[in-house]
Amino acid sequence: MKKIGLLGCxxxxxxxxxxxxxxxxxxxxxxxxxxxxxxxIELVSKLNSKPExxxxxxxxxxxxxxxxxxxxxxDAVKDVGLSVLQNKRDLMIMSVGALLDESIYAILxxxxxxxxxxxxxxxxxxxxxxxxxxxxxxxxxxxxxxxKHPHSLKGAKFFETSQIDLDAICSPTTIxxxxxxxxVSLFPANINVxxxxxxxxxxxxxxxxKIIADPDTDKNTHHIxxxxxxxKMNFTIENFPDSNNPKTSRxxxxxxxxxxxKYCSDDIQIGT
Amino acid sequence: MKKIGLLGCxxxxxxxxxxxxxxxxxxxxxxxxxxxxxxxIELVSKLNSKPExxxxxxxxxxxxxxxxxxxxxxDAVKDVGLSVLQNKRDLMIMSVGALLDESIYAILxxxxxxxxxxxxxxxxxxxxxxxxxxxxxxxxxxxxxxxKHPHSLKGAKFFETSQIDLDAICSPTTIxxxxxxxxVSLFPANINVxxxxxxxxxxxxxxxxKIIADPDTDKNTHHIxxxxxxxKMNFTIENFPDSNNPKTSRxxxxxxxxxxxKYCSDDIQIGT
Numbered sequence: 001m002k003k004i005g006l007l008g009c010x011x012x013x014x015x016x017x018x019x020x021x022x023x024x025x026x027x028x029x030x031x032x033x034x035x036x037x038x039x040x041i042e043l044v045s046k047l048n049s050k051p052e053x054x055x056x057x058x059x060x061x062x063x064x065x066x067x068x069x070x071x072x073x074x075d076a077v078k079d080v081g082l083s084v085l086q087n088k089r090d091l092m093i094m095s096v097g098a099l100l101d102e103s104i105y106a107i108l109x110x111x112x113x114x115x116x117x118x119x120x121x122x123x124x125x126x127x128x129x130x131x132x133x134x135x136x137x138x139x140x141x142x143x144x145x146x147x148k149h150p151h152s153l154k155g156a157k158f159f160e161t162s163q164i165d166l167d168a169i170c171s172p173t174t175i176x177x178x179x180x181x182x183x184v185s186l187f188p189a190n191i192n193v194x195x196x197x198x199x200x201x202x203x204x205x206x207x208x209x210k211i212i213a214d215p216d217t218d219k220n221t222h223h224i225x226x227x228x229x230x231x232k233m234n235f236t237i238e239n240f241p242d243s244n245n246p247k248t249s250r251x252x253x254x255x256x257x258x259x260x261x262k263y264c265s266d267d268i269q270i271g272t
Numbered sequence: 273m274k275k276i277g278l279l280g281c282x283x284x285x286x287x288x289x290x291x292x293x294x295x296x297x298x299x300x301x302x303x304x305x306x307x308x309x310x311x312x313i314e315l316v317s318k319l320n321s322k323p324e325x326x327x328x329x330x331x332x333x334x335x336x337x338x339x340x341x342x343x344x345x346x347d348a349v350k351d352v353g354l355s356v357l358q359n360k361r362d363l364m365i366m367s368v369g370a371l372l373d374e375s376i377y378a379i380l381x382x383x384x385x386x387x388x389x390x391x392x393x394x395x396x397x398x399x400x401x402x403x404x405x406x407x408x409x410x411x412x413x414x415x416x417x418x419x420k421h422p423h424s425l426k427g428a429k430f431f432e433t434s435q436i437d438l439d440a441i442c443s444p445t446t447i448x449x450x451x452x453x454x455x456v457s458l459f460p461a462n463i464n465v466x467x468x469x470x471x472x473x474x475x476x477x478x479x480x481x482k483i484i485a486d487p488d489t490d491k492n493t494h495h496i497x498x499x500x501x502x503x504k505m506n507f508t509i510e511n512f513p514d515s516n517n518p519k520t521s522r523x524x525x526x527x528x529x530x531x532x533x534k535y536c537s538d539d540i541q542i543g544t
Contacts, residue, residue: 271402
């Protein structure tokens with residue numbers, strides 16, 4: 001049975017830990033870490049099978065685990081990513097925005113190759129990445145339009161310099177259109193989705209991101225369009241928030257659980 | 273470097289072999305087999321790095337390969353699937369319709385678990401299976417509507433008992449609506465797509481298949497809808513046929529190549 005170390009015991013880390021503890025993911029959670037020791041203790045208190053709490057994030061991969069699951073922050077990826085691979089552990093990354101930094105991507109990709117280890121990025125709050133990466137070499141255009149309630153957009157860096165008043169929006173309104181590279185610094189809450197689509201396809205400078213504020217929606221909707229010699233793909237994903245963690249789409253948690261379940265299983269694996 | 277054995281040297285097997293030979297898939301094709309030795313010889317003649325032609329399909333996995341790629345037929349899957357796993361090789365299956373036979377599925381799934389090996393099923397001519405399998409436990413409904421030119425539907429078993437005259441269709445016409453289980457026996461050309469969607473989601477008795485004949489289309493279009501507690505997903509995939517093999521969508525070949533590339537690579541793997 002595969003042994004798992006968990007870096008980050010917040011809302012997403014907790015859902016993953018509970019999925020392991022319930023047997024949905026056929027692995028063993030042996031070690032956990034969080035910058036807040038209280039948060040780690042709180043997580044462990046919820047589990048039947050108790051993992052050890054380690055004293056710093058680098059110690060996770062010094063134990064004999066098979067994979068480290070990062071559910072902490074982009075900084076955590078930059079901080080421990082390389083040492084996880086050097087210690088010959090696989091790595092699953094939730095904070096995929098970290099990989100839009102090309103030097104980080106290159107270091108981690110080279111390290112995978114050198115140490116014969118793999119980094120897994122779940123599909124997050126979107127779907128269809130099996131298709132996008134298959135046609136990667138033939139893609140001519142890729143775009144993603146995200147529609148959210150104005151409340152969900154509040155606090156984004158974009159509004160520091162924009163004249164748009166979110167409270168005044170009374171019908172669906174396009175508030176941003178630009179490259180994924182521009183979008184990720186302006187809309188941090190959208191960073192994982194934009195990063196995943198960019199990394200699967202034609203990169204963050206060619207992937208187009210459009211953001212729509214819709215006061216009448218209760219969902220986060222992502223609409224992806226991709227075109228090339230192979231034909232066309234359109235994916236629309238309407239996500240409800242997770243009941244335990246309203247800031248995250250339920251699909252983002254389910255796709256992380258499925259990725260780890262697959263990693264821990266010797267079975268029939270469906271999908272590219 | 274991973275060693276690959278290829279079972280089936282027809283149009284799809286040839287494309288996969290050429291992708292290995294060109295370095296796009298970073299593996300080594302060491303052994304091949306086809307029921308027609310001439311077909312195997314013809315394939316080998318196209319490759320710079322020459323694999324050995326074995327004398328029967330069972331011999332492929334007795335050599336020290338890491339994975340056997342089936343690109344032959346459902347019968348080939350039934351015939352050699354178990355022995356590949358018993359010989360401790362992984363298996364990639366193109367003829368996924370074979371797995372709709374529940375006893376075959378159970379035998380191969382158990383064997384994966386017992387021999388600690390994995391069977392890989394590429395996403396074929398569709399996409400979004402990363403999303404469907406993530407929400408599998410929460411799915412309430414899944415359907416797929418396939419639209420093709422009437423010519424592409426000719427010869428299907430369905431027309432042996434139907435009154436529909438394909439040549440008389442002059443506008444988009446629904447010719448079938450039923451379960452995936454019913455559809456696969458009536459429309460053999462659709463079997464892989466229906467099988468992949470059924471296996472990822474809620475099974476062939478609950479997955480709904482609709483088939484539309486459209487005399488004005490030059491593509492095969494698949495439209496998938498899925499709904500549940502997580503929200504909704506809609507995927508539309510418009511496929512052009514592959515120029516080397518007009519009976520197959522280009523995406524089906526590209527997704528097979530991507531699945532094998534991923535298997536052979538130690539790298540960052542994107543998508544659930």
